[in-house]
Amino acid sequence: MQTKNYSFHIIAALCLSVLGAAPITALFYNATPYSFLSFALAAAVAISVALIFSFCFPRDFSACHKGINKIFLMVFVVSGFLLCLLSALITLKDFWRLSAKVLLPRAPEFISLALILALLIYFGFAKREAFLKFCLIMLLPVSVTVVLLFCLSMPSMKLMNISVYSLPPVNKLSSHSLSYLLNIFVTATPSLILAHAVLPQIKKRTLLSGLLSGSLLLGIILLQALLVLGSGINYFEFPYLSAVGTLTFGNLFTRLDGFVYFMFLICAAAKITVCINAAKYLLSLIKNKNSP
Amino acid sequence: MIKKRLLPCLLIILIFLTGCTGYTESDSRYIVSALGFERTGDGFVIYAQTVTANEGKGEIAQNSYRAFGESLWGTLSELKARLSKPISFEHCSIIAISPEIPKEDLVKICDFCKDLERLNTSVYFAVCEDIEGLLGSDAISESAGGYDISSLIESRAEQTGINYKNRLYEILSARENFLPTFNLPIVSSSTDEFYIEGEYIYTDFTPVKKLDNEQSVIYSLITNQNSGGYITVDDNEALMNSSHTYLSADFKDERLYITLEMQTDLKQENAEFCENLYLIAQKLLSEKTDIFGFANVLEQKHSRVFEQIKGDYGKAFENCVIELANALAKGKRG
Incomplete structure (x- = not known):
């Protein structure tokens, strides 16, 4: 694959997979006016950690077949494998809950x-390019x-819902921040592993x-x-859906939340596929005797 | 080629699949335009104002039904059992509650409404002393009484700037505050019109104060909920485009001091009008309970002061000194 031509596709896939099921659950637990500040802090930390990871993670695994590096990498690969599976399962569970x-x-x-399995099976059999094109096309409507x-x-x-005076x-x-960090980190890592390892020529800028x-x-x-629900976010199982649900145009157009269902489906499918x-990639590393 | 065509087909099917279940024609269901809740000795009464469309004749019929039961969900089942067609809450625009509903039941009603299938969380809440009469009244427009009430709330809010538009999700949000405080319009009906006769102030889900329309104006100014409009005091009307009330607080000698500075763009020739306005404000500020939700402002903006009084806020507020900093009228209490 010519990586250069797929830069935008990869950006789209990463973007959608970072979103994943987060719009469904909205990630807030016991929300307060500090919540957004905590989220911003967690996002900054998560991106920094991801960048450090992309610098430190070796491109050539065959070079790390001895000593402490081998043990360290094996631990990393196994935990990464479990993290990917856990992340996929959590996303599937969240979408299933919403769907049901x-x-x-x-x-x-x-x-x-x-609903979602049909899409996942399709991506399972389709070429990688098909998935990347799908992500690129879907990024715009999302x-x-x-x-x-x-x-x-x-x-x-209401601005007071996030106003911080002290x-x-x-x-x-x-x-x-820690709870958001865990969520964002769990969300971002599999996509990073895939982008970094499967497409080794990918630039860090991408x-x-x-x-x-x-x-x-x-x-x-x-x-x-x-901003819409404030601390009342804690009472809603799907806060973003409820926030969008408050949008009405007269008495006739009262269910604009229908517009976000497709977004939930696409983001969840993208994340699970990633x-x-x-x-699969990490499993192949575990199985391969020449690798860590 | 087959795979290329498969993806768009699959997506279209998946996106539209959600609309395939539970579809009913508009003339084969009752569309709820308004809901009402009352508490009786040993249960709840739910009122539902419904509209049914006869698409063939182009007619709309309004009806009102009621059911009684020990629990809210049981009462809803009872109501559904009485109706010959399925009911849809999707277009419900107003929820009317009786002022006699106690705190724990009002919380139950809010939770019930939140969980009610496809009821929009932006539905308006209003208080009414005669819910059966209100929801049984004929529509003024060609649709339904419930929609007339929601239009009335919107137009009055637009005209006066008073925040009459308290919605379900805002009431749910208020629960998270230190002192849940919200105001609900009092809606009534006569033979040929619906009207708003004031507001009920709820503190901790209990109605603590009934305000008339004049007091409602002042309340909205003090709580910074007035978006500007025509305000009426003693039958005199004045236009006010903007207002803001600044709150400062201090705690010294075991006493809470609150200073309010009200700034409006009312013109100087309205001096007498302003004086009357501030007199009403002072009367409201002499209430022994915190009907304005000052506790929440203190918690957010004056956390140092709030930390000292939050243990026994009720007592601290009872003894507090509130000063309305204005050249026209000044007063102290405590």
């Missing part, structure tokens, strides 16, 4: 799961939807662009949910 409760509440549960819904929600937003207590900020654009879109989504591919 909101999209198809009256249908049997396996039908709700079939980004437009996120930005448009944010703009439409502006009249319902420095938050360190323990509050750190505990919040990695950074993908992660930043994903974090930016996620930031807009979380900001919208927090996770599975990353897990």
Whole structure:
């Protein structure tokens, strides 16, 4: 594959996989006005860690077949493999929950799961290029939807929901940041492994662009949910969906949340595909005797 | 080639699959335009104002139903059982509650509404002393009474600048505050119109104060919930485009001091009008309970002061000194 030609595709895949199931769950636990600050802090730390990882992770595994490097890499590869599987399962579970409760509440549960499985099976058999093209095409409607819904929600937003008048207590900020950091880190790592290892010629700038654009879109989504619902976000199972659901145009157009369902499906499918591919790659490293 | 065609087909099917279940024609279901809740001795009464469309004749019929049960979900099942067609809450625009509903039941009602299938969380809340009469009243427009009430709330809010538009998600959000405080419009009906006669102030989900329309203006100014409009005091009307009330606080000698500085763009020739306005404000500020939700402002903006009083906020507020810093009227209490 000519990596150079696929830079934008990879940025799109990374962006969508960073989003993953985060728009569904909105990542907030016991939200306070400090929540967005905590999220921004966590995102900055996660991107920094990801960049350090991309510098330190060896491109040539055959060069690390001895001593402490071998043990370290084996631990890293095994934990990375488990992380990818866990990440895929969590995303699948979150989408299934949404599907069973909101999209198809009256249908049997396996039908709700079939929604996303059909797409995943397709990507399983399709070429990698097909998935990358899919991500590139879908990034535009996803980004437009996120930005448009944010703009439409502006009249319902309350700045006081994120206004911080004094420095938050360190323990509050750190505990919040840690929970977001874990989520973002779990989200970003598989895509990073895949982009870094499967496409070794990829530039760091491409990695950074993908992660930043994903974090930016996620930031807009979380900001919208927090600005509209405030601390009431804690009462909603799917806060972003509820925040978008408050948008109405008269008494007739009252369910604009329908527009975000496709986004949930695409982001979840992209993330699971990336996770599975990353897990497959790491598994091949574990099995391969010449590797770590 | 087959694979290339498969992906778009698959996506289209998946996106539209969600619309395939539970589809009903608009004339074969009851569309709920308004809901009402009352508490009786041993249960709840749910009122539902419905509209049904007869697409063939192009007619819309409004009806109102009620059901009684021990629990909210049980009452809803009872209501559904009485109706010959399925009901849809998707276009419900107003939820009317009785002021007699106690705190724990109001919380239950909010949770019930949040979980009600496809009810929009931006539905308006209002208080009404005669819910059956309100939801049974004929529509003024060609649609339904519920939509007339929501239009009335919107137009009055636009006209006066008062925040009458308290929605379900905002009430749910208020629960997270130190002192959940919100205001709900009091809606009534006569033979030929719906009207707003004031507001109920809820503190911790309990109605603590009933305000008339004049007091509602002042309340919105003090709580920074006025977006500008025509305000009426003693039958005199004045246009106010912007207002802001600044709150500063101090805690010394075991006493809380709150100073409010109200800034409006009312013109100088309205001096008498302003004086009346501040007199009403002072009367409201003499309340012994915190109907304005000052506790939440203190928590957010004056955390140092708040930390000292949050243990027994009720007592601290009862003894606090509130000063309305304005050249026209000044007053102290405590």
